[in-house]
Amino acid sequence: MFKSKSITPFLFLFPALLLLIIFRISPIFLSFGESFFKKGFGFNAKRIYVGLDNYIRLFEDPILYNSLFVTLKFCIVCIPIQIFLGMSLAVLANQRVKGIFFFRSIFILPIAVSPVVSTTIWQLMLDKTSGLINGILFLFGFTPQPFFLAEEQALWTVILVACWRGIPFFMLFFLAGLQEIPQDFKDAAAIDGANRWQTFWKITFPLLKRITVFIVVTGTILNFILLEPILLITRGGPNESTNLIMWEAYRRGFLYGDLGAATALMSIIVSIVLLLVVIEFRILRTPK
């Protein structure tokens, strides 16, 4: 029936696929199923089938729309910054100069630190009364800034923390992409009289397109489900200004024990992310 040649790749893929199905794919479906139930109250209460009630309750709630708006604002600002600066840093780190390994190590340091540790350090550095950043601002005659504590500044500060971590992560992928581009292409362009900008724009950038698509998609997913700075610092505030959608789901499920609403919200998040990824693939796909 099957030729051994055609089965072999699947056999190699099987262990990874199995783990993926158990730990990544099946929770999505289990969570989707759970979103149609509600846990009753009282001793030994059973799950009650409520149909679309959890979804209706969410869509009737203005908090959901505010949370979606905040998440969208966060992603629209954060993703382009991460991609632009990630690519710029990768181009710099790709230069063949003495000591470049040292700079590459410095650039990727943020992803070597645990998110919990780095988030806590940012929180201490940005403290209004005793933080390092406010100390520096004070030295230069500026008044102390509230950062995470003010409605107008909190989301931008979260973006700063997310970018600090995200930029080196994406830089690594761009760097890998840049190093795959054969030097011959650039040499040929130079012989044809192209300057550095023209070489980058006409040769390097188009050859990085596959990597860029991957980064845009990954960036969308990672930023959409960002949780650490919100969980550890702002907890959605001040005045819901950093209430990212993942925190909203976490809060409903793990803080308030409303698993029905939380799983419904997770299903909504998965649907939105899928939709965005499809749109991104369509826009960025390479014409045949």
Add this chain to the structure above:
Amino acid sequence: MKIYLKRVGILFFLITMLSANIYSVEITWLLSQTWKVKDSGFIEEFNKAYPDIEVKLEQFPINGVYEQIQVRVGTCQRDPDVIIVNAPFTASYGLKGWLIPLDDVFNKQEKDNFYKASLDIGTYQGKFLSSPIHTSTQNIYYNATIFKDAGLTPPGPDDRLTWEEVRDLAVKLTKDKNGDGAVDIWGFNWEQTTQYYQLQPLFLSKGGKSIGNDGLTVDGIVNSEEWISGMQFYGDMFNKYKASPVTTVRVWEMFRTGQLAMMLAGPWNVGRLSAKDYGFEWGISRHPYFKGGKIVTPTSGWHLGVSACSDQQEASKKFVHWMTTEAGGKAWFSKVRTALSAQVPVNQWILDNEKYQKKPWNNVRTAIDEAGVNPVPRPSMVGYYEYQQTLENAFSDIRSGVSAEKALNASINRLNSELSKYK
């Protein structure tokens, strides 16, 4: 060969005996990481009474404890067996069926030994679900050295300042000592700066209510004039008068390092300040109230409950019983926390104890006395967790400069959304 085998057999037997667990039952206790139970001798004291029960500690920051309870007890995992219960959460956990009744473990006398407010808040629908460890109160702790340096007289142990007097003093005590434009000594702060427990007296002193009579209505209550005015006073201390610091540094750390002149804080600080010389003189006075308003003090504290999904319920009940009756209460106070006991006889034992009659330990006597002055517990309601979390976010916003009216009105949407599932 035979002798050799015999020796190996004896050796094997001895190793097995030595490596065997000396306890027959192990229970897991989920608690706050700020409680220094390990190496305090407290568990050893319990094991004198119950040598066959091993207590395994699982300690988390307090928000982590709440989340662990939601996730693990909420999904009916077999451990933790014993959990700490923030008193007003009893109703919510009771409604969800997370705790087993403890009525069969405590006799009438033991129940009568608890303060009535503590016993009541641990009871849901007639079942005694969480047994109280502490009751509590709050006093003003002051750094007498900072007062002296500023040429001011600190309040005495029986003085009760108005909030307006606290504010005026705090403004005078806030100092930039070296003239660099940065504050070196702050006037005042609340120890649990944004916590509902500590801030409830502000709007109750103004005549406000905590929640509607049905335990779910918030509109017209949380955004009432009394709440707005009480919480605006709180926000003004940070933003208008700039006498309280907006910081993530713990209030206790600022106080013990001489950066804070006054803090409104719990009786556990008597132990901390008495146990070590921090290089300044200190004292305590009574909980403030608003001029023309009511005297209201916070009360209630941590309780213990046994998870309904524990498979070691009998051993867990024994632990809860021991810890929240006289022997455990005394051991807890003397070895772990100088927080007030929820048991009248234990507090009487503290008052009679010679150690607590001498300075500075005698300050705990003021705290015990204050605990009886119009204590008002937090509302016992099924949605307390949502209520507390939402309001604490609003309080945090007010501290950051959002007007009390705006922050409290904004919290109504969230509260209505979260409490609707209980209607």
